Amino acid sequence: MKTLLRSILIITLFLTQTIAAQTITESTFKVKGECGMCKDRIETTAKNAGATSANWNAATQTLSVKYDPSTVTGDTLLKKIADVGHDNEKYSAPDTVYKNLPGCCLYERTPSLIKSPEQPVNNLTALPTNTFFVKGNCGSCKARIEKAAKEAGASGANWNSETQTVVLEFDPAKTSSDIILQKIAEAGHDNEKFLAKDAVYNALPGCCLYDRELAFGVKSDLVHDDEQQPQKDFTQHKDHIDHNIDGVLITKREEATSLSRKSAGLTFNIGQKELLKAACCNLSESFETNATVDVSFSNAVTGTKQLKMLGLDQKYTSLTRELLPSIRGLASPYGLNLIPGRWIGGIQLTKGGSTVTNGYESITGQINTEFLKFQGTPETAINFFADANGRFETNITSTNALTEHWSQTVLLHGNATVAKMDTNDDGFLDQPTGNQINAAYLLNYNDLEHTGLGTHFGISFVKDERNGGQKDFDRHTDQSQQTLYGIGIDLEKFDIWNKTGYVFKGKPYQSIGWMNQYSHHEQDSFFGNRNYLGKQSTFYSNLIFESILGNTNHKYKTGASFLFDRFDEVYLQDNYNRTETVPGLFLEYTLTGENYTLVAGARADFHNLAGTQFTPRVNFKYDFTPRTILRLSAGRGFRTANVFAENQQYFASNRQIEILGSSGEIYDLKPETAWNYGASLQQEFNLFNRKATLVADFFRTDFQNQVLTDLDVSPQKIVFYNLNGKSFANSFQTQLDFSPAKNLDLRVAYKFYDVQADYMDGRRNIPFMAKNRGFFNASYSTQPTEGKAFWSFDTTLQYVGKQDLPNLSTNPSEFQLARSSDSFVTLNAQISRDFSKNIRIYVGGENLTSFTQDNPIIDAANPFGNYFDGGMVYAPIMPANFYLGMDFKF
Structure with a gap:
């Protein structure tokens, strides 16, 4: 027993020194998927491409990875993930690969996470300039969000419940994204710049009461209007999922005990x-x-x-x-x-x-x-x-x-x-x-x-x-x-x-x-x-x-x-x-x-x-x-x-x-x-x-x-x-x-x-x-x-x-x-x-x-x-x- 304990301690010290000698980068990327098979495919591909760890979250459509930049890059990881069928913020999957995925894995490809298929964008953490995070839950939310956007001057609006994003079309000379997002918040929907008032949110129909624990925080330079709620601190426990995308912080508390929604039992x-x-x-x-x-x-x-x-x-x-x-x-x-x-x-x-x-x-x-x-x-x-x-x-x-x-x-x-x-x-x-x-x-x-x-x-x-x-x-x-x-x-x-x-x-x-x-x-x-x-x-x-x-x-x-x-x-x-x-x-x-x-x-x-x-x-x-x-x-x-x-x-x-x-x-x-x-x-x-x-x-x-x-x-x-x-x-x-x-x-x-x-x-x-x-x-x-x-x-x-x-x-x-x-x-x-x-x-x-x-x-x-x-x-x-x-x- 003493020999076993001594061996374990020696191995542990060696591993600790080896890990300390490495420079590990932690990054989070947007990657589309639908189910458990997608999760396995995405995480396995990332690890095979050189990531030391990978965790894909279906709810947030995000992939958190750790990797050694001296051996692999984020660009390489995303390219490999696209090659096996999953659109992400830098690459789109080839159509033939996507169509051959199992039926349960066929996610919604619109809106795209990138500006043009197969072409990388310059900023890995950026969404398209006309795409914004907006919280919602159902079809009634979709109608309410799109109506509010058009009332604020948008010529077109398309909200997606899976990605929790809205794609806006508007003339910058007549309105701005801030004005539109503020109008959406006034209608009861938290977004990446403004929070809905509690009274408005509580008045929404029951089917529209989205999870506010999964929140979009705002960078310190994005200040609410006086009529809006004061900016909140969404930082949670160390075991939360954090995701930064062009000024947006998504956080979700880990539940100690959770009841599976998908399980039949x-x-x-x-x-x-x-x-x-x-x-x-x-x-x-x-x-x-x-x-x-x-x-x-x-x-x-x-x-x-x-x-x-x-x-x-x-x-x-x-x-x-x-x-x-x-x-x-x-x-x-x-x-x-x-x-x-x-x-x-x-x-x-x-x-x-x-x-x-x-x-x-x-x-x-x-x-x-x-x-x-x-x-x-x-x-x-x-x-x-x-x-x-x-x-x-x-x-x-x-x-x-x-x-x-x-x-x-x-x-x-x-x-x-x-x-x-x-x-x-x-x-x-x-x-x-x-x-x-x-x-x-x-x-x-x-x-x-x-x-x-x-x-x-x-x-x-x-x-x-x-x-x-x-x-x-x-x-x-x-x-x-x-x-x-x-x-x-x-x-x-x-x-x-x-x-x-x-x-x-x-x-x-x-x-x-x-x-x-x-x-x-x-x-x-x-x-x-x-x-x-x-x-x-x-x-x-x-x-x-x-x-x-x-x-x-x-x-x-x-x-x-x-x-x-x-x-x-x-x-x-x-x-x-x-x-x-x-x-x-x-x-x-x-x-x-x-x-x-x-x-x-x-x-x-x-x-x-x-x-x-x-x-x-x-x-x-x-x-x-x-x-x-x-x-x-x-x-x-x-x-x-x-x-x-x-x-x-x-x-x-x-x-x-x-x-x-x-x-x-x-x-x-x-x-x-x-x-x-x-x-x-x-x-x-x-x-x-x-x-x-x-x-x-x-x-x-x-x-x-x-x-x-x-x-x-x-x-x-x-x-x-x-x-x-x-x-x-x-x-x-x-x-x-x-x-x-x-x-x-x-x-x-x-x-x-x-x-x-x-x-x-x-x-x-x-x-x-x-x-x-x-x-x-x-x-x-x-x-x-x-x-x-x-x-x-x-x-x-x-x-x-x-x-x-x-x-x-x-x-x-x-x-x-x-x-x-x-x-x-x-x-x-x-x-x-x-x-x-x-x-x-x-x-x-x-x-x-x-x-x-x-x-x-x-x-x-x-x-x-x-x-x-x-x-x-x-x-x-x-x-x-x-x-x-x-x-x-x-």
């Missing part, structure tokens, strides 16, 4: 900005500031947190890494703790049924995690973290290019919890002590433009050890030689994976991809006198072919998958071994219309133990207006339960496990199957003259079969059996995101859950699930200035309503629980200071309300007695905790 994209709002030490803590996912409270038994979505446990959500199965099977209870937060480049969260190409196990949704990758500039980062409860953590991440097409990522993590905390004086640790060592290496190859080939290789290993139980328990002394109650959990997990894709030459819409992964997970653990050992070996392969039917409005994906799982478990003296093999076939069709998208798919999986399973799924999106979007979804999913691994929070108790089943080799239980239906409405509007988004969604999950965990049969038992009747989960959520002031973002949400099942004694609410939840998050940053320090403030307030609790009425009165918990509120907050692009210090607090559950361990004084139970945790068991962290980038 309800998909949230969570970026690194969101992940930095909280401590985010591992994946389970990456959702503390997200209202969509509910995070359970860590308990003294395992020290881990679990996620819940749509009112159901984490096991019903497909958790993938790089679109490959990640946290499933025996890894379910602890897998979230094995992915460090600082390794994460982004998260995609989809509510409801996801695509059939990713498998059959998704019932309530999918959460996909992407690791950090090379983004054009080599970067090494080091993070240090410590909290008041004795937890310490170090992360090292490094990304860099090896050659023109090869890049690598090195990820290292280590943590240790050393303090033995017992804040409630019950003799038991509030959290386990222990340590974790985690390492991953990623290797990427991308040459889609020339060879059409790209591949990604990854390998990771993690070892985690946790010790809990009574405070004075000695892990190094044999259990038979001491009377104290102890808990030990040792984990090891190894993964190796590869994803390879090929884009057919001359057919950028047609591709084939092949993904393969092998995983091995081991757990060696004991809970008092109970031993649990588990091993799982998994091989997964997925082959996907994608193409079109006639044109890009009709796309399809088809392919085959194979999943192999071997489980070896020992609980007490009983062995539970099984092997699952699941070959599968799938087909998915996407229909794209002018204002709708339909994605319909189905897969057939031939499970050797569960039989043939048919999994249909459909997602539909309809845009009533660009700001009003309706989504509908329906789909089926199935999974095989792992009753021991998924219920380890109850192992630290006197409860005896009983399985009531007679249905084969999966613990004698049938597989779980369910249908999920959903509808959501996304509405964007302006609040306080700024963009706001309101989303309301309702999802229902109906189980045809389910493995129920019944804690009410007896306080001394956990009984597992198949559903005989109905089990359902209704989930309603409404969420409002808005910015009442510059750099201030607010998120407010309310969730209602109705989750019930027919147990042996009748229909009951699922325990530990609050019907009502409230959420509030506020984020504020001071105005950053290039090269100067700035502050960030984040706070999250959560309300958790009453929860039904297991029935312990047959216990003596002092060892009983109320049938429902009290509602409570938790508060987390963080303050960070960015001293430069490379140094950041943050401090924060969790559970600042210090609400804790009374007596979370029942009969803690007699852990080997009949009434001992450490699994009844429904609220925090530790008071306020404070932490400190530092980030360094090189």
